[in-house]
Amino acid sequence: MDVEAKRIMALSISKLYSLRTQRGGLKLHRSLLLSMTMRAARDIYHTAQLLRDAEEEQVVPCAPDAAPEEPMEISKDSPQTLTPKEVAMKPQETVEEDKENRCASERHSRKRRGKTALETDFLPLKKAKMETDEEKQHLQGEVLRTNNGNSCRQAETLTAFPTNRTIVAC
Amino acid sequence: VAAGFLMSGGGGNDVQWCFSQVKGAIDDDVAEADIISTVEFNHSGELLATGDKGGRVVIFQQEIENKSQQQCRSEYNVYSTFQSHEPEFDYLKSLEIEEKINKIRWLPQKNAAQFLLSTNDKTIKLWKISERDKRPEGYNLKEEDGRYRDAATITTLQVPVFRPMDLMVEASPRRVFANGHTYHINSISVNSDNETYLSADDLRINMWHLEITDRSFNIVDIKPANMEELTEVITAAEFHPHQCNTFVYSSSKGTIRLCDMRASALCDKHSKLFEEPEDPSNRSFFSEIISSISDVKFSHNGRYMMTRDYLSVKIWDLNMENRPVETYQVHEYLRSKLCSLYENDCIFDKFECCWNGNDSVVMTGSYNNFFRMLDRSQRRDVTLEASRESCKPRQVLKPRRVCAGGKRKKDEISVDSLDFNKKILHTAWHPQENIIAVATTNNLYIFQEKVN
Numbered sequence: 001m002d003v004e005a006k007r008i009m010a011l012s013i014s015k016l017y018s019l020r021t022q023r024g025g026l027k028l029h030r031s032l033l034l035s036m037t038m039r040a041a042r043d044i045y046h047t048a049q050l051l052r053d054a055e056e057e058q059v060v061p062c063a064p065d066a067a068p069e070e071p072m073e074i075s076k077d078s079p080q081t082l083t084p085k086e087v088a089m090k091p092q093e094t095v096e097e098d099k100e101n102r103c104a105s106e107r108h109s110r111k112r113r114g115k116t117a118l119e120t121d122f123l124p125l126k127k128a129k130m131e132t133d134e135e136k137q138h139l140q141g142e143v144l145r146t147n148n149g150n151s152c153r154q155a156e157t158l159t160a161f162p163t164n165r166t167i168v169a170c
Numbered sequence: 171v172a173a174g175f176l177m178s179g180g181g182g183n184d185v186q187w188c189f190s191q192v193k194g195a196i197d198d199d200v201a202e203a204d205i206i207s208t209v210e211f212n213h214s215g216e217l218l219a220t221g222d223k224g225g226r227v228v229i230f231q232q233e234i235e236n237k238s239q240q241q242c243r244s245e246y247n248v249y250s251t252f253q254s255h256e257p258e259f260d261y262l263k264s265l266e267i268e269e270k271i272n273k274i275r276w277l278p279q280k281n282a283a284q285f286l287l288s289t290n291d292k293t294i295k296l297w298k299i300s301e302r303d304k305r306p307e308g309y310n311l312k313e314e315d316g317r318y319r320d321a322a323t324i325t326t327l328q329v330p331v332f333r334p335m336d337l338m339v340e341a342s343p344r345r346v347f348a349n350g351h352t353y354h355i356n357s358i359s360v361n362s363d364n365e366t367y368l369s370a371d372d373l374r375i376n377m378w379h380l381e382i383t384d385r386s387f388n389i390v391d392i393k394p395a396n397m398e399e400l401t402e403v404i405t406a407a408e409f410h411p412h413q414c415n416t417f418v419y420s421s422s423k424g425t426i427r428l429c430d431m432r433a434s435a436l437c438d439k440h441s442k443l444f445e446e447p448e449d450p451s452n453r454s455f456f457s458e459i460i461s462s463i464s465d466v467k468f469s470h471n472g473r474y475m476m477t478r479d480y481l482s483v484k485i486w487d488l489n490m491e492n493r494p495v496e497t498y499q500v501h502e503y504l505r506s507k508l509c510s511l512y513e514n515d516c517i518f519d520k521f522e523c524c525w526n527g528n529d530s531v532v533m534t535g536s537y538n539n540f541f542r543m544l545d546r547s548q549r550r551d552v553t554l555e556a557s558r559e560s561c562k563p564r565q566v567l568k569p570r571r572v573c574a575g576g577k578r579k580k581d582e583i584s585v586d587s588l589d590f591n592k593k594i595l596h597t598a599w600h601p602q603e604n605i606i607a608v609a610t611t612n613n614l615y616i617f618q619e620k621v622n
């Protein structure tokens with residue numbers, strides 16, 4: 001299951017990157033679906049990894065600090081990672097769930113520095129990840145979050161409406 | 171049973187469909203510009219418009235043989251071809267804007283000329299298509315070729331007269347509705363008031379007046395303050411066929427919202443929300459993607475609407491929000507192949523759907539150049555194929571069957587043999603007759619009801 005999850009995660013990321021070079025500008029709908037699928041796969045993959053770690057930790061009890069933490073984290077994690085499987089009926093709920101998932105993965109990525117190193121085997125090289133100003137404009141609207149903890153807060157580029165006004169109703 | 175003498179729009183499965191015409195190159199090597207991206211009949215069905223990836227619009231006109239007989243064959247021939255949109259470059263964002271025609275919508279005919287709206291990702295244009303079959307001749311000051319005559323040679327005076335000429339069909343852009351959308355336009359829909367229309371992109375819907383190009387009203391805005399909180403986008407929108415205050419829009423989460431413009435100026439709050447609870451046993455990594463609605467169409471009578479998602483077609487009663495009244499599986503055998511379809515990007519294909527004239531049958535496309543006719547009244551469905559091999563005049567189309575697993579019967583095709591590059595995304599049904607237009611990648615097939 002986690003092999004499949006890892007494969008889908010890698011596939012999603014490579015598709016997201018290739019979206020940037022496609023003609024016609026960033027396709028918001030496609031990138032949203034790709035990042036949702038990527039996140040769902042990532043959560044499954046992380047859960048599977050943690051379960052495996054827990055098994056390993058229990059087998060080797062010479063890390064007393066880690067052992068009591070593991071079961072707790074897993075139990076905290078399971079309801080959160082179950083949420084991608086559950087039906088998200090309302091957008092508001094989904095937003096909160098997503099926030100929980102994001103926080104969870106951030107928390108874990110900070111605690112388990114060794115584990116995040118494993119993830120880079122299917123991510124592009126660091127050089128390729130460095131964004132130029134041009135790419136930042138392409139990222140407008142993209143929801144993919146990088147793993148280094150920095151959020152991609154892109155200032156929205158101003159769209160010029162020289163002779164036109166879209167009247168926003170109050 | 172609708173077959174027989176009347177050319178009515180009913181009876182999907184009592185109707186036998188036969189080949190009428192095919193338009194487009196026979197070449198297997200498809201030029202990208204020739205890929206058909208939209209197909210639409212006008213309100214009378216006399217005209218059929220197609221748009222392609224190269225930004226061109228081709229209009230076919232129905233010419234009826236043997237008008238005296240009731241059972242007549244009609245042929246569609248090229249009426250007008252013009253370049254609607256050109257590729258553009260947005261210098262501020264360093265983005266290319268594709269010239270591909272996303273949608274064409276006809277205006278109801280008011281006078282001798284025909285009008286249609288065509289749109290690419292960013293700009294909507296109103297085109298006037300008019301006929302010229304006479305020209306003035308006998309000018310006093312000009313020769314027939316336009317050169318001015320020497321004034322000294324003019325000794326008589328004459329009144330110019332109109333003389334017949336070969337029919338010329340001219341297309342001219344009458345309005346350009348630009349700069350209204352930040353995101354990619356996916357739908358346009360003409361209102362029943364014949365004065366306004368809506369255009370929808372991923373996050374916003376604008377309402378325009380057909381006469382006014384320098385401003386539009388924003389009626390739906392689902393853009394979150396923080397784009398990282400984005401969870402759904404608008405995928406399609408349409409005005410109600412009779413109620414000029416009502417429109418619907420579908421989302422990538424599989425929901426449809428019906429909005430009443432009388433309730434408030436900004437219709438962010440829906441009047442009705444149509445949503446079916448997900449079947450938990452079908453949950454997978456790809457549930458989000460396959461629940462995304464690719465098309466929404468009101469029935470002609472305005473009582474129902476139809477939605478298309480990746481695997482199914484759903485009919486909704488506008489008075490019932492919690493579930494569709496009918497669900498049809500288009501190609502359920504693909505459910506176990508979703509991972510492969512994700513890999514080859516086919517899972518993102520946006521299929522359209524359409525109603526027949528009396529709302530008794532719906533049609534949608536699939537892969538391998540198959541398309542599906544779903545008869546609501548008879549609760550039956552049939553799969554047909556648009557192929558060059560069934561192109562003899564009046565050849566009846568044979569129903570096709572896909573074998574999902576197990577032993578393949580004779581005449582069945584197995585799922586693994588399906589050609590996923592041959593997809594039918596765009597189909598249209600004549601508003602009154604049993605004539606359908608089916609677009610394969612670069613060919614347009616026209617099928618008609620078999621007449622005896």
